[in-house]
Amino acid sequence: METLWILLAVLLPGTLIAGIAYLLIDKFLKNETLRREVEVRKINTSQIIPQRLAAYERMALFLERIKPTGLARRVSPQSTAKNYESILIQTVQGEWEHNLSQQIYVNPETWKLIYSAKNATQNFLRQCMEDLGDAATAQQLQEYIIRKSINENAPSNDALLKLQVDIQGNL
Template structure:
């Protein structure tokens, strides 16, 4: 017959270790669950911050695209066609730089931003075509601003839509 007395120290150690192992297991699983929640919260917070920054960047882009701000950008000694070329290039480059922001902005707002950009570029060209090359740069800038003022203020409308959207998101 085998004596169980040789196994008593192992049994005693096992009886004492099991509750500690259960508590340790519970602690590890709770810690992992809390870390996962923290990561989810940080992701949501980060995503909200990205959205807010996207809206801010696009409002800044639209503000810079307003004709009253565009006419101040380049040297007064340029020819009208040079001014148009440089302005269109600057708008396109800034738009391309900000194009990744469409990931965080609604499709409708992005469409309005693209439409505003295209409308400003079209206004540059139609103003130039209306002058038939007879004006200097200062006259062109004045007529360009007046054409914008007399038309629909699509940039301000787009900015206002972006403001409404960010309030809904926040």
């Protein structure tokens, strides 16, 4: 019985010290984890958010640049209507390829909408060419695109609205 008391007297302080050490280390690790999370948020705020804003600005500019009215005014009509249509579609595609890297900063649903707006714009240009036929001149196609796009909602308008909603929701 005496050995049991001696064993208990030796183990009890050690167990208490181990328990206290565990609680202190656990609290320290939780505080360290919290500190790291705060640090990551700081980095996110100071570096990633400005890059995301820049990406949204670039995508807004892209959507404005591919609006048929502005596009037709910016790109001068050359040779045949078919050639002009091809130049306009290539211009839209070039703008798209120039901005592809922005997708890593843009909300995936918004990116799909931007992609759809690009495709819809290219289809709009093709449809305008079909409406006029092969006999049309580049000047006639340019005027038709401008007239038709004034009367219709630009394919990029919905994507622009989504960009604005995303930005306002993140600020």
